[in-house]
Amino acid sequence: MNLRKNNIVILGMTGVGKTTIGKILSKILKFKFIDIDYEIEMASDLKIHDFFEKYGEKEFRELERKILLRSLQKKDNTIISTGAGILSEKKIISEIKKKSISIFLDISMSNLLNRLKHNTRNRPKLRGDLKKNLENMYKNRITNYNQADIKISVNNLTAGDVVSRIIKKLNYEKIN
Numbered sequence: 001m002n003l004r005k006n007n008i009v010i011l012g013m014t015g016v017g018k019t020t021i022g023k024i025l026s027k028i029l030k031f032k033f034i035d036i037d038y039e040i041e042m043a044s045d046l047k048i049h050d051f052f053e054k055y056g057e058k059e060f061r062e063l064e065r066k067i068l069l070r071s072l073q074k075k076d077n078t079i080i081s082t083g084a085g086i087l088s089e090k091k092i093i094s095e096i097k098k099k100s101i102s103i104f105l106d107i108s109m110s111n112l113l114n115r116l117k118h119n120t121r122n123r124p125k126l127r128g129d130l131k132k133n134l135e136n137m138y139k140n141r142i143t144n145y146n147q148a149d150i151k152i153s154v155n156n157l158t159a160g161d162v163v164s165r166i167i168k169k170l171n172y173e174k175i176n
Contacts, residue, residue: 006076008170009096011148012105013138014084015116017159021105022081024163032078036086039067061088068092072099084137087144097147103166104148108155109135 008031010018019035026033037048040063044051051060064083071080072095080100087093096102107115113131150169154162 006078007072007100008079009072009100009102010079010081010105011087011102011145012084013107013112013134013141015112016084016105016107017154017162018081018105020159021154021162021166022079024159025166026079028163028167029079030077033081034071034078035081036064036067036071036083037081039071040064040083043067061085065089065092069095072096085141087141087147093144093147101150101170102148103150103152103169104145105162106145106151106153109138111155 008025008029010022010025012018019037022035023033025031040051040060041047043063046054048060051063064086068080068082068086069092071078087096109131112134116130116134150166152162152165152169157165
């Protein structure tokens with residue numbers, strides 16, 4: 001792993017805790033924090049679900065890609081919390097690998113369903129059959145998620161426990 005990489009990109013399914021973990025980790029490491037979904041909302045002046053309804057997923061992914069690539073180019077010592085579908089094209093995967101340490105937060109389907117069963121309003125891709133939608137998303141994304149430098153299972157862990165494991169992995173990677 002290239003230790004000159006000064007950014008950390010957090011990847012994973014919707015609802016896994018990327019933003020929560022990213023905020024805590026950024027405070028501990030004294031890094032800046034960027035939430036790509038928040039940046040999209042600021043750039044478009046629309047909530048994510050409203051953006052999806054007005055412009056569709058293709059336009060959303062294009063804006064998401066631009067914001068991520070710009071964040072990776074300009075920032076050092078930054079933790080970037082991505083949207084769940086950010087790894088939709090090879091260029092994005094390549095740029096993340098070149099310019100950051102990537103961390104995949106993994107979660108079991110049962111835990112993810114419990115987290116999201118009453119929290120789908122701002123998640124336009126989850127409308128309808130929640131379990132089926134999540135299973136399809138996971139199946140379509142897992143290969144790309146597994147390309148991350150570090151993988152952490154968040155099952156049955158507190159946010160503090162997840163952050164502790166990430167810090168241990170980061171320190172281990174720096175030693176080797």
